[in-house]
Amino acid sequence: MNNKKTARLRAKTLKTSFKTRRKSLFHRIFINRQIYIMLIPVILFYIIYRYVPMYGITLAWKDWRPKFGILGSPWVGWENFEWVFTRPDLARAIRNTFIISGLKLLICFPLPIVFAILLNEMVGGAFKKSIQ
Numbered sequence: 001m002n003n004k005k006t007a008r009l010r011a012k013t014l015k016t017s018f019k020t021r022r023k024s025l026f027h028r029i030f031i032n033r034q035i036y037i038m039l040i041p042v043i044l045f046y047i048i049y050r051y052v053p054m055y056g057i058t059l060a061w062k063d064w065r066p067k068f069g070i071l072g073s074p075w076v077g078w079e080n081f082e083w084v085f086t087r088p089d090l091a092r093a094i095r096n097t098f099i100i101s102g103l104k105l106l107i108c109f110p111l112p113i114v115f116a117i118l119l120n121e122m123v124g125g126a127f128k129k130s131i132q
Helices: 002-015 025-031 033-061 080-084 090-108 110-120 127-131
Strands: none
Touching: 025 033, 033 080, 090 110
């Protein structure tokens, strides 16, 4: 008898389980508005520094005139690329780019590490704490 009662109760509880209504998108955004407010600076950063510069890429295929702006300047196609790649000093420009990048890597990479080690080895406690 006990098993029959529990079976009936289980069946009854399964039938009477309440359904939860899914909240609307606006309501869920409103509940989590603090998180979305914190996302605003990140979204603005990506718009300003990632997507807006892509607009300037079109300048590579245009004969840009300040008077007409980017959209009003005439299209020249691959003419600018032909001009760059047919120049006799292209090899020197590429070599200079690699030399400058290599020197920046050799100088600017270890310099902060050496500076951090020197700061760590300082004896003066007050000055050391104010720097760190």
